[in-house]
Amino acid sequence: MTQSLRVLVATTVLGLPALAVAQHEGSMELAEGAAKPLVQGLCSACHPVSLITGSTGYDKEGWEYLFGNMVDLAEPIRGQISSYLAENYPATGKYTPKLIEGDTKIAFKEWKVPTLGQRPRDSLMARDGTIWWAGMFGSLVGRLDPRTGEIKEYRLDPTARPHSITEGPNGDIWYSGNSNGTIGVIRRATDEVDVFPIGNPDVKDPHTMAFDENGILWFTVQNSNYYGSLDPATGDVYVAKPPTEGARPYGIRRDSKGMMWIAYRGAFKIARLDPNTRELTEFETPNYGNDPGKGWNIRRLAIDEQDNVWYVDSAWGEIGRYNQETGEFKQWQSPNGTESHPYGIEVVDGIVWYNESDVRPDVLVRFDPATEQFQSWTFPSGIGVIRNMSHTPDGNLVVAQSSTNRVGLVLVGEENIAKYSDILVSQN
Numbered sequence: 001m002t003q004s005l006r007v008l009v010a011t012t013v014l015g016l017p018a019l020a021v022a023q024h025e026g027s028m029e030l031a032e033g034a035a036k037p038l039v040q041g042l043c044s045a046c047h048p049v050s051l052i053t054g055s056t057g058y059d060k061e062g063w064e065y066l067f068g069n070m071v072d073l074a075e076p077i078r079g080q081i082s083s084y085l086a087e088n089y090p091a092t093g094k095y096t097p098k099l100i101e102g103d104t105k106i107a108f109k110e111w112k113v114p115t116l117g118q119r120p121r122d123s124l125m126a127r128d129g130t131i132w133w134a135g136m137f138g139s140l141v142g143r144l145d146p147r148t149g150e151i152k153e154y155r156l157d158p159t160a161r162p163h164s165i166t167e168g169p170n171g172d173i174w175y176s177g178n179s180n181g182t183i184g185v186i187r188r189a190t191d192e193v194d195v196f197p198i199g200n201p202d203v204k205d206p207h208t209m210a211f212d213e214n215g216i217l218w219f220t221v222q223n224s225n226y227y228g229s230l231d232p233a234t235g236d237v238y239v240a241k242p243p244t245e246g247a248r249p250y251g252i253r254r255d256s257k258g259m260m261w262i263a264y265r266g267a268f269k270i271a272r273l274d275p276n277t278r279e280l281t282e283f284e285t286p287n288y289g290n291d292p293g294k295g296w297n298i299r300r301l302a303i304d305e306q307d308n309v310w311y312v313d314s315a316w317g318e319i320g321r322y323n324q325e326t327g328e329f330k331q332w333q334s335p336n337g338t339e340s341h342p343y344g345i346e347v348v349d350g351i352v353w354y355n356e357s358d359v360r361p362d363v364l365v366r367f368d369p370a371t372e373q374f375q376s377w378t379f380p381s382g383i384g385v386i387r388n389m390s391h392t393p394d395g396n397l398v399v400a401q402s403s404t405n406r407v408g409l410v411l412v413g414e415e416n417i418a419k420y421s422d423i424l425v426s427q428n
């Protein structure tokens, strides 16, 4: 059995938890045709077929490239499926993005990760220069050495399905067991995995995590609507519900004063949490009170060097900034408009980076708050959703693309491109 099929069986057995889909969702009914049952059977193991019917569409080769990152199919099945898809879902050019030119130079480096269809996400560069990610559908955490291209995948309990990872104060890699209510850690010294149950049946799906200044791990719990903390030394867990009903705590980051900031997926709000007093204060963003007709959608946030809190308002296709000093909010529309679905966001050296996840190919956007100018590029592997971003000490971005099963580095500026020129040339 190939690796991808093992994943396929595991995910089928597990059943499908509600997918936080950012892709276009089409009909749940596939077009008639000889290969329909094959597609129905093989392609709905990890996600609904509405991702296929709602996609921009591809030619036969394009379909084989795309699903070749998800399942390893032999002929004649591969050809039967790609012919059926190309006939019924041909390339339409729908969702083609508008790009904005500018002076900043960047270069992309992407690595295809071994287990197909694993939904890589939430990648980061650890202090030792290795790149890590969560492979949610594969229930694994991966490690990549960007200099050599060497990859290791740590298989977790198949019920864990990690949503996110973060690096601990001593370099251990922590993951959130999104499907089994646990937080786990890969001990770098031994390569062993330790698991801490949250131990509360109401707190099911730990989501994103960040350490406070005292080494306590704080986490959000989106669907269960909680946030909480874990003391790694004792395993003690604290959980609380946000005051806003249906807040759905999502992204979490720490500012330079040690405050934890939380984005609410289920309200036009962000919240500040004092980890010492556990006091939580909520702030309404400018679209509060607006009915977007398609739900709220503040997912990720990032903090700049002045402790401004930046966030994506995906419901309105905007990015926003909360100035802690003045208490002022300001939002900007993303170049591809209301439907662009900004998602992962990071701030490096005062520059805001994020992706527009509802265009194909998907787009990386640079925004300079000083000039209010945008610049944008398409990702080379082209298709998928970047669900989170982080940065390296030298100012590059670390990304992961869900559909093409890639983990990547975005090298920012000519100096960084030159510094990494050996990996840009030697591998692809």
Ligand code: HEC
Residues within 6 Å of the ligand: 004, 007, 008, 019, 020, 021, 022, 023, 039, 042, 043, 044, 045, 046, 047, 051, 052, 055, 056, 067, 070, 071, 081, 085, 116, 117, 118, 119, 120, 137, 360, 383, 384, 385, 402, 403
């Ligand atoms: C082993 C799991 C797995 C299987 C099986 C699988 N996929 Fe996927 N597919 C994924 C993942 C992961 C994504 C990204 C989902 C996300 O971002 O939430 C995805 C996304 C997609 C998308 C959306 C692309 C976009 O625009 O982002 C399409 C279309 C798609 N798959 C087609 C297929 C087809 C066709 C098959 C069957 C031949 C298939 N998939 C089988 C894992 C799988």
